[in-house]
């Protein structure tokens with residue numbers, strides 16, 4: 001079993017470059033199969049396990065997809081199979097994002113029903129309600145969800161009960177080829193939705209209002225392949241920002257977009273962290289003493305749930321009591337038990353965690369319970385006394401490229417080792433080169 005081993009006590013200093021966003025590249029690659037003509041070329045694609053999974057999903061459907069040097073090309077002009085089996089959905093829930101494009105183009109899609117995961121039950125009822133409103137029939141049975149429509153989908157007025165990111169993306173993609181206009185209200189406003197809408201619009205779609213509460217989509221008859229560059233990963237950026245802050249270091253996070261990170265920047269500033277916008281990113285300088293604060297996770301532009309566990313690590317080192325309230329996912333506190341193994345004083349009360357700081361963290365053997373929790377444990381390890389060994393790296397590899405190497409390049413004492421204690425460098429990049 002591979003491990004990331006961290007020896008605490010070093011400051012992070014230097015420059016780190018952010019990769020393309022996982023949560024943008026997955027819907028964009030899924031959307032590329034809507035094009036019935038031409039091929040799409042997608043740049044700044046991070047070498048992640050999730051990208052490999054979406055590639056396998058598309059290859060399995062007979063799309064022609066290849067990855068080389070952070071660029072993906074997709075040619076989906078030939079007829080595709082309209083199914084995504086359980087082996088892919090099990091690995092990555094975002095496989096359900098092929099439902100919208102397949103339904104739009106072929107009037108049929110069958111995808112294994114995603115189960116719950118370590119952060120909650122995560123239903124897809126809102127995706128399905130949206131398809132039904134556009135005239136599709138939905139059948140759920142034998143572990144699959146199947147959607148079909150007679151002829152083209154019909155544009156519709158759809159209100160989302162909660163601003164779900166995945167439902168917004170799936171509905172925009174389905175509506176892009178529907179007959180007439182779709183108005184999607186109370187939709188998600190994440191920057192990754194805007195990136196998807198920009199990609200679709202280049203392909204010939206008519207999507208207006210992405211990034212606001214209401215998106216209007218005028219359906220068109222066909223879409224074509226295009227070239228696109230993925231936006232930087234705001235969560236990876238945020239993770240390195242916390243790394244600089246927690247170690248009292250000075251790091252330029254290249255590619256960090258202030259506009260995408262306002263809630264995080266404001267909370268970190270409240271904690272006493274100095275953050276300065278520079279031409280190509282954000283410079284983050286950690287203070288001698290961090291101050292406690294409270295956060296509540298919310299849909300964008302509120303505080304992102306994907307930064308909750310990393311902020312918990314930072315709060316553990318702050319003076320005073322902080323409170324974290326998780327409102328997006330029902331059960332995203334699995335990392336609390338792992339932090340406790342490192343001497344953290346944490347109390348769960350319903351949907352909140354009370355963090356007593358500052359804690360003298362101690363190195364321990366801990367498991368990444370989800371991908372962000374894995375990053376958070378490494379962050380805690382950076383300031384812990386002694387060695388922290390993080391296992392279950394498969395979660396981290398879903399969403400971070402070379403995390404250990406990048407921390408090490410900033411001066412941290414971190415390495416990834418295999419069972420024999422040999423250093424492992426860049427595992428996902430090696431995998432991708434061998435499968436592309």
Ligand SMILES: CC(=O)N[C@H]1[C@@H](OP(=O)(O)OP(=O)(O)OC[C@H]2O[C@@H](n3ccc(=O)[nH]c3=O)[C@H](O)[C@@H]2O)O[C@H](CO)[C@@H](O)[C@@H]1O
Pocket residue numbers: 022023024026094120121122123124125126127128162163164165166167188299305306328329330
């Ligand atoms: C690949 C990707 O982009 N993943 C992100 C996406 O996940 P994902 O798109 O799955 O997250 P959603 O925004 O859909 O989920 C938000 C909340 O809505 C609920 N819900 C969602 C859909 C639905 O049909 N019914 C329903 O009740 C979920 O259970 C959850 O409680 O947004 C999350 C919230 O910012 C992020 O944490 C994930 O990193």
Ligand SMILES: C=C(OP(=O)(O)O)C(=O)O
Pocket residue numbers: 023093094119306371372399
């Ligand atoms: C929860 C996350 O991703 P996913 O929706 O792919 O599980 C995440 O990126 O933190």
